[in-house]
Amino acid sequence: MLDHLYPHTPQIIAHRGASAAAPENTLAAFNLAIEFGADAVELDVDMTRDGVPIVIHDDTVDRTTDGHGAAASLTLSEIKRLDAGSWKDAKFAGERIPTLAEVFEAIAKKIWINVELKKMSLKDNGLEEAVVRLIQKMNLRDRVILSSFNPFAIRKAKKIDPSIPIALLTTGKTPLYLREAWLEPLLSLEARHPQQAQLKAKGM
Numbered sequence: 001m002l003d004h005l006y007p008h009t010p011q012i013i014a015h016r017g018a019s020a021a022a023p024e025n026t027l028a029a030f031n032l033a034i035e036f037g038a039d040a041v042e043l044d045v046d047m048t049r050d051g052v053p054i055v056i057h058d059d060t061v062d063r064t065t066d067g068h069g070a071a072a073s074l075t076l077s078e079i080k081r082l083d084a085g086s087w088k089d090a091k092f093a094g095e096r097i098p099t100l101a102e103v104f105e106a107i108a109k110k111i112w113i114n115v116e117l118k119k120m121s122l123k124d125n126g127l128e129e130a131v132v133r134l135i136q137k138m139n140l141r142d143r144v145i146l147s148s149f150n151p152f153a154i155r156k157a158k159k160i161d162p163s164i165p166i167a168l169l170t171t172g173k174t175p176l177y178l179r180e181a182w183l184e185p186l187l188s189l190e191a192r193h194p195q196q197a198q199l200k201a202k203g204m
Helices: 027-036 076-080 100-107 127-137 151-160 196-201
Strands: 013-015 040-047 053-055 112-117 144-148 166-170 191-194
Touching (some): 040 127, 053 100, 100 112, 100 127, 127 151
Parallel strands (some): 013 040, 144 166
């Protein structure tokens, strides 16, 4: 099911965009990744207080903007007033936290996208529904893969639209039953995304 995303291997996937050269998870970083020749970009998505999927890694905006507080506690209007570039370099001053829709519009026809759902709680905040509906609306089922450390989040997304591929993220601290994919048949995974250390531990 992933042959359309992996026409060749290995694939170069830019983590949070070209994040060594530009502020992570911004349009500048994603466009630079394309310029550098990446096959795909990985990004993280969370929800604003008013229910808009935005691209940000941390729970708070403190590290990557000039603002403070939890991203989920801010409205999109408040998020868009934050400078998400100056912390990296003055030349990126004025870079904003993008919405997922803005990223899709800018790059999804040029490069495929690994969308990590940043959700560890079992509480339904509407993230999975909002992301899947956006993918459907923009007709990008064949341009994305949804991933998460939370098996319930990707399973919910899969139930909403079985045609969208999903992947489970794991670390060495992930419970064994998830790390060893014992629940893979129940999750209907297309891929597993372990940390490099896990692969090395298995001699890979």
